Amino acid sequence: MISVAGARVLFNKGTALETVALQHVDLTVDSGQFITVIGSNGAGKSTLLNALAGEVRLDAGTILIADVDPTRATPRGRAGLVARVFQDPRVGTCEDLTIEENLALAARRGRRRGLERALSRHARALFRERLAALGLGLDSRLHDRMGLLSGGQRQAIGLLMATLAPMRLLLLDEHTAALDPKTGAFVLDLTRRLVAEQKLTAIMVTHSMRDALACGDRTVMLDGGRVVYDVSGAARSRLDVPDLLRLFGEARGGQVVDEDRLLLG
């Protein structure tokens, strides 16, 4: 179980430019739950994800992941608990390493790295099998440099890398936003498949309301650094995109929703 309690994050603290990124966020995620997070720009989606990953430190509150308190931990210290897929596939994968080397690097996430060979025959066979399951023909390209692949291919591998080593929480940071619609849909399908197969606990930030409802089993809406709407179960399955948009307007106190800022996707 993951619990975020009273999380508060300020940017440029103590300066004239001080802004509240997270006002006060309480969120409890049960094991195996797949949450989608929506909200307009500046709502605090990315800050919440970065706080969970350890890249942003909380100014108040706690984050508990599987009963370990990593509130103060760095991304490195949290790597054994949290896996992450970045928005930009170039951040999540290393272009100078080959596909199999990227996978080998990820397979040891959060564990000690010594002088033993990174790639055994056993590891290669495993990687080939996992790559074959993607259906992209990458299983015959283990020795290719990551830099040779397209953004979509790299993001699919990024997803695979995130799910190679055991974790308590998978963070997906608008990981289809940088891809063209067709590739994005493929990566999203792959995400659903991997989360379901491995029974992962996942939090996905998205700009697309359609994706937010189509994936996972619970949707959380952030606005102004707070959770303004949280829906799951039967209530959620009745929702469609216009409903969500209306709810979003209500949550903001009847303000007209600026549709440009919320990609309907």
Add this chain to the structure above:
Amino acid sequence: MNLFSLLGAIEVGFLFGIAALGVYLSFRVLNFPDITVDGSFTLGGAVAATLIVAGVDPVTATVAAALAGAAAGVVTAALAVYLRILHLFAGILTMIALYSINLRIMGAPNLSLLGRITLFSFTDHLPWPSYQVMPVLFLILAVLFKLLVDRLLVSNLGLALRATGANPRMVAAQGGDTRYLTLFGMAVSNGLVGLAGALWTQDQGNADVTMGVGLVVVGLAAVILGEGLTGGRGIARGTLGCLLGSLVYRLVVAMALDSDVLGLKSQDLNLVTAVLVVVAMVVAERRGRLTLFRSGAR
């Protein structure tokens, strides 16, 4: 060029190939432009010579020299990583500090190993002349260290090292400590350079406080020439390039200094080196393959 100077160039080429492996690790693998090597090469020579003169056996002296070089690398990396001093400047600081330290270690600007037992004393008892034995010996040593570096870079630690240079944020997300990795990589890099300094000192029979001047340029020349020769991509090719590049560099320099047409003398060595590096870098740039400092995720 006669056989004697050809074999001499091969001998020196492979010896400096070991130092080039160190330069490759910092500049290429870690993406850390490290100038410390000028100082750590001399440090290796100074430590080895001082210990040998003091009666320490040459193997221990050489190992100590490599460790001293590694320590210098750690200092530079710590300046850059923990104190956030610009990489280039961190290296320059360590390098000038080492100038004083090297003088302290040797107690004089130079130290002769005349009549001392060195790593290479055994070649006197072989049936072949030393100028024929040494190139072979350094070929074997250079290849040995190339293979060791290759092996390091395909280990789990090595993958993290390579990714640290290319994409540190990814390494952190995968649980790697980029600071520690940088320190470790710089230790290995400067350790190799210190080792090369110790071998050079024992080969030449003396250590001199200026022996490392320009080593970073010589090392880079080897790395860049090597990338041009081998195609650059991949670890095994990259390290092979270091050795071949160093060899070609020495042969070109020997030919340039040897040719009567050009009228160059041995004091023109550094000028020839600088021109050669500029040419190699421009050619590499034009071919769109390699630049000195990679841009990208940093």
